[in-house]
Amino acid sequence: MSNVRPRHMLHCRCCGSAEKLVKAHVIPEAFFREHRDGSDMPLIISGAGREAPKRSPIGIYDTGILCLRCEEALGATDSYGIDVLLKRFGQLFLPKSGLGRTVGFEATEIANHRLLQFLIAVLWRASVSSQDFYGGVKLGPHEDAAKQIAFDVAASSFGVFDAILSKWRDDEGIGLVTPPLLNPHRERWHGVNAYRFYFGQVVAYIKVDARSFPEPLRRNSLLNASTARVVSRNIATSKDFGAMVSTTRGSVKAEEARRAGRRGNTA
Numbered sequence: 001m002s003n004v005r006p007r008h009m010l011h012c013r014c015c016g017s018a019e020k021l022v023k024a025h026v027i028p029e030a031f032f033r034e035h036r037d038g039s040d041m042p043l044i045i046s047g048a049g050r051e052a053p054k055r056s057p058i059g060i061y062d063t064g065i066l067c068l069r070c071e072e073a074l075g076a077t078d079s080y081g082i083d084v085l086l087k088r089f090g091q092l093f094l095p096k097s098g099l100g101r102t103v104g105f106e107a108t109e110i111a112n113h114r115l116l117q118f119l120i121a122v123l124w125r126a127s128v129s130s131q132d133f134y135g136g137v138k139l140g141p142h143e144d145a146a147k148q149i150a151f152d153v154a155a156s157s158f159g160v161f162d163a164i165l166s167k168w169r170d171d172e173g174i175g176l177v178t179p180p181l182l183n184p185h186r187e188r189w190h191g192v193n194a195y196r197f198y199f200g201q202v203v204a205y206i207k208v209d210a211r212s213f214p215e216p217l218r219r220n221s222l223l224n225a226s227t228a229r230v231v232s233r234n235i236a237t238s239k240d241f242g243a244m245v246s247t248t249r250g251s252v253k254a255e256e257a258r259r260a261g262r263r264g265n266t267a
């Protein structure tokens, strides 16, 4: 009997087990399906549009991070995120108006801490993943804390983590109905570090910083607001818009949509 293991053998990044690892998604597959834009495969963009966009039938997964048991342990949390941000978003989040337009959405039936746990579970998997698409996510000294929250939120404090959600609106009638899935990346809000992730129509800004979000963002965060809130942002004035339309396909689709007079078919 030999206890020598192949040097390349991978261990589960959660429990350390050397059992066979599974095809684990970081962003659940359901969200990739939202970005199919009429094709069978979702359009995925890395590097803010500088690299050629790719298509992948089931999104991006990593076979080197989780064993079956740990993958399954995240199942209920992933389901909650998919339910709230995708399947029942339109029922749960009611629009709030101001100055004649939608300024945001609010939901009273959501457990903010469970939604935040979902976001952090995705963030942790992105940090331990070796896929290029998630290469911009590196939690460093906060990686263990993120893992603890992902697998046992009841025994954890949120510490440096919090999140704000937003949804694009189309004031200029650009007609960009299905944004491609941009790779997550780190950015700063008045010096406070947060990672931007796309979840279908919703954009999450997941804070990894001991400081709070600056106001007025802070009062809309999942930890500080008494209800779950989604801030409405105008797509045409966002820096992501440039990355979205810099792909030929995106430009063509936007033009087609404008001509057809379609807009916001998933409002």
Ligand SMILES: [Zn+2]
Binding pocket: 012, 013, 014, 015, 016, 017, 066, 067, 068, 069, 070, 071
């Ligand atoms: Zn495991």
